[in-house]
Amino acid sequence: MAELLSLAGVHTHIGRYxxxxxxxxIAPEGELTMLLGRNGAGKTTTLxxxxxxxxxxxxxVRFQSRDLIPLxxxxxxxxGIAYVPEDMGIFAGLTVRENLVLAAREREIDDRRLKWLFGLFPPLEKFWQLRAGFLSGGQKQMLAxxxxxxxxxxxxxxxxxxKGLAPAIVGALIEAFRELKRAGSTILLVEQNFHVAxxxxxxxxxxxxxxxxxxxRMAELAEDAGLQRRLLGLSLDAHQ
Amino acid sequence: MSDLSAARTMPFDPWPPAVLAAAMLVPLVWIAPSTWLILTVAGFAMGMMIFIMASGLTLVFGLMGVINFGHGAFVSLGAFLAASVLTRMTGWTAPDALALNLVAVGPALIVAVLVTGALGWAFERIIIRPVYDNHLKQILVTIGGIIVVEQMIHVLWGPDQIPLPRPTAFKGSVGAGDLVFEKYRLLACVLGVAVFAGLHALLNRTKFGLLVRAGVENGAMVEALGYPIRMLFVVVFVAGSALAGMGGVMWGLYQEIITAGMGMEVMVLIFIVIIVGGLGSVGGCFLGAVLVGLVANYTGFLAPKLALASNILLMVVVLMWRPQGLYPVIRQ
Structure with missing residues (x-):
C-alpha cells in the first residue's frame, strides 16, 4: 500500500512542555491505522x-509528499483531511443538519451521500432538525x-x-468503521479500547x-498477549 | 435536503420573553395605560438604538473572544460623519418632506457605515490582532484606541460639542388625544427591528451565518473543517464597527448634540445589554436592549432618582437568575 501520511522525527512543544x-x-492509503498508548502518551497531540x-x-509531516508543517x-x-477530536467538536447550538451543511464545504450535501450516511448512522436522520446539544453521547459521536x-x-x-459510550453504540461504531474501510477511506484512529482496535x-x-x-500489524499484536503486556503494560486493563 | 431555510424544530427557551412581558406589564399597576404605551414605545426605541450599537460588539466578543472597549469610538465617529454629511444637505433636511429627508439621511448612514467599517478593518489589523488571547492587553489597547479616535475627532471637528439636528420630518410627534409618539422614536423602532431581522436572517439562513454561529462556539473546529477563522474575524469586526457607526448616527440624531466622548458614555449601556443578553447572542442582545430601554423609561417615570441605577440593578437581577445572561451561547 502507498503511504498517504507519514511523520518522521516529529517534535511538538506545548508551551514549555x-x-x-x-x-x-505511516498511514498507508486505504488502511485503518491504529494509534494506541496509555493516557498522556501523546496520541492526541500527534493528531x-x-x-x-x-x-x-x-x-x-507529509501528506501525499506535501509538507504539512508550514500550512x-x-x-x-x-x-482532504478530516478531524474528529476527542471532545467530538460538534456545534451544540446548531442542528444536526446545520452541522453537516457546514462540513460539506465544497457544495451542497449530495443526497446519495446523505442516504449512505443515514444508513451508517440512522439517528442522524431521526434527529435531523434537532439541536446537536440535545443528542446523547453516542449520537453526538455519530454526528462528529x-x-x-x-x-x-x-x-x-x-x-x-x-470513550464513555455504551457497548451497543461501540458496536455500531465498529460497524461504521468497517463500512468506511470498505468505501476505501484511510483512517488514523486513536483508541483506548483494545477490542475496537x-x-x-x-x-x-x-x-x-x-x-x-x-x-x-494489528493482527499480530492481537495474537501476542506477551507483546500486548509489554507494550501496553499496566494500561492494558483500560484497553480491554 | 441541505436547504438552510428549512424549518427548525428545536426547543425554544420561553423564559426570557416571559420576563420581558412581565417587565412590560407590571408598571401598568402604577401607570395609566396611555402613559404606559408612550413610555413603552420610548423604551423600545431607546432599546433599538442601543441594540444597533451593541449587536456588533456581542458578535465580536462571542466569535473572537475580544473585549473591545474601543467600540464606542465607532459610535462617536458615525455621529460626527453624519453631522458633516447632513450640514451639507440642509436643502434636503430643512423642508418638511419625508422623502427628501430620507434621501439626506441615507447618504449620512452610508458614509458612517463605510468609514467606520474601514476604520474597524484598520482597528482589527493594527490594534486587536497583536493581542488576541490576552484580555488584559485587549482592555488596555482598545481603551487607548478610543482615546486616539476621540482626539482625532477633536482635531477634525474641533473640541466642542456640535449640533446634529434631525431632519424636519423626523421632528415632532404623531398620534391623537393622550397617545402621542415622537416620530423619531418610531423610526428608531422600525430601523432597529429591521436590523435585527436582517441579522437574524443572515445568521440563521446563510452559510456565512452558520460559520459565525459555529465560530462563536468552537473556532478551532471551524478551522479544522477547512474555514479560515481569521477571515471570519475580520468580516465580523468590520460589520460590528459599521453597525456601531450606524447606531452612532441614530443615537446622535436622538440626542441632537454630539460630543467626541458620546461613544465612551454609551459603552456602559452597551456592555450592560450584551452581558444581560448573553455574550455572543444576537437574540439575547435584542432582548437585553429592549429590557434596558424599557426599565430605564419606566423607572425614570416612576422613580426618577433610581433611573441612573436601574440598568445596573437590572443586570444584577438577571445575572443572579442566569449568570451567563438570558441566552447563553454554548462554548467548547
Missing part, C-alpha cells in the same frame, strides 16, 4: 500536530464522524471515538512518552 519527542508514523492545531517544532489548519483540512465523512476525504483522523485495525503504532514504541 516537550510532548512529542520524535514521532515516526493535533497533523491537522495543524499544534505546530511541530521539528521533523516532517495552517484550514489549508490542511482542504487537502458523519461530519467528517459527509464529503469524501482522503484521510480521517479520529480521536478516541468510543483488534476489530478494525490493519496497522498499529503504540506510543509512550511522546515516542512510537512499536509499529506493526
Amino acid at each position: 516537550h510532548i512529542l519527542e520524535g514521532v515516526d508514523l 493535533k500536530t497533523i491537522i495543524g492545531l499544534h505546530r511541530a517544532s521539528a521533523g516532517a 495552517r489548519t484550514p489549508e490542511i483540512a482542504r487537502l 464522524i458523519g461530519r467528517a465523512v459527509i464529503e469524501p476525504r482522503r484521510l480521517i483522523l479520529i480521536d478516541e471515538p468510543t 483488534r476489530s478494525v485495525g490493519d496497522g498499529v503504532f503504540v506510543m509512550d512518552t511522546g515516542r512510537i514504541t512499536h509499529a506493526g
Whole structure:
C-alpha cells in the first residue's frame, strides 16, 4: 500500500512542555491505522500536530509528499483531511443538519451521500432538525464522524471515538468503521479500547512518552498477549 | 435536503420573553395605560438604538473572544460623519418632506457605515490582532484606541460639542388625544427591528451565518473543517464597527448634540445589554436592549432618582437568575 501520511522525527512543544519527542508514523492509503498508548502518551497531540492545531517544532509531516508543517489548519483540512477530536467538536447550538451543511464545504450535501450516511448512522436522520446539544453521547459521536465523512476525504483522523459510550453504540461504531474501510477511506484512529482496535485495525503504532514504541500489524499484536503486556503494560486493563 | 431555510424544530427557551412581558406589564399597576404605551414605545426605541450599537460588539466578543472597549469610538465617529454629511444637505433636511429627508439621511448612514467599517478593518489589523488571547492587553489597547479616535475627532471637528439636528420630518410627534409618539422614536423602532431581522436572517439562513454561529462556539473546529477563522474575524469586526457607526448616527440624531466622548458614555449601556443578553447572542442582545430601554423609561417615570441605577440593578437581577445572561451561547 502507498503511504498517504507519514511523520518522521516529529517534535511538538506545548508551551514549555516537550510532548512529542520524535514521532515516526505511516498511514498507508486505504488502511485503518491504529494509534494506541496509555493516557498522556501523546496520541492526541500527534493528531493535533497533523491537522495543524499544534505546530511541530521539528521533523516532517507529509501528506501525499506535501509538507504539512508550514500550512495552517484550514489549508490542511482542504487537502482532504478530516478531524474528529476527542471532545467530538460538534456545534451544540446548531442542528444536526446545520452541522453537516457546514462540513460539506465544497457544495451542497449530495443526497446519495446523505442516504449512505443515514444508513451508517440512522439517528442522524431521526434527529435531523434537532439541536446537536440535545443528542446523547453516542449520537453526538455519530454526528462528529458523519461530519467528517459527509464529503469524501482522503484521510480521517479520529480521536478516541468510543470513550464513555455504551457497548451497543461501540458496536455500531465498529460497524461504521468497517463500512468506511470498505468505501476505501484511510483512517488514523486513536483508541483506548483494545477490542475496537483488534476489530478494525490493519496497522498499529503504540506510543509512550511522546515516542512510537512499536509499529506493526494489528493482527499480530492481537495474537501476542506477551507483546500486548509489554507494550501496553499496566494500561492494558483500560484497553480491554 | 441541505436547504438552510428549512424549518427548525428545536426547543425554544420561553423564559426570557416571559420576563420581558412581565417587565412590560407590571408598571401598568402604577401607570395609566396611555402613559404606559408612550413610555413603552420610548423604551423600545431607546432599546433599538442601543441594540444597533451593541449587536456588533456581542458578535465580536462571542466569535473572537475580544473585549473591545474601543467600540464606542465607532459610535462617536458615525455621529460626527453624519453631522458633516447632513450640514451639507440642509436643502434636503430643512423642508418638511419625508422623502427628501430620507434621501439626506441615507447618504449620512452610508458614509458612517463605510468609514467606520474601514476604520474597524484598520482597528482589527493594527490594534486587536497583536493581542488576541490576552484580555488584559485587549482592555488596555482598545481603551487607548478610543482615546486616539476621540482626539482625532477633536482635531477634525474641533473640541466642542456640535449640533446634529434631525431632519424636519423626523421632528415632532404623531398620534391623537393622550397617545402621542415622537416620530423619531418610531423610526428608531422600525430601523432597529429591521436590523435585527436582517441579522437574524443572515445568521440563521446563510452559510456565512452558520460559520459565525459555529465560530462563536468552537473556532478551532471551524478551522479544522477547512474555514479560515481569521477571515471570519475580520468580516465580523468590520460589520460590528459599521453597525456601531450606524447606531452612532441614530443615537446622535436622538440626542441632537454630539460630543467626541458620546461613544465612551454609551459603552456602559452597551456592555450592560450584551452581558444581560448573553455574550455572543444576537437574540439575547435584542432582548437585553429592549429590557434596558424599557426599565430605564419606566423607572425614570416612576422613580426618577433610581433611573441612573436601574440598568445596573437590572443586570444584577438577571445575572443572579442566569449568570451567563438570558441566552447563553454554548462554548467548547
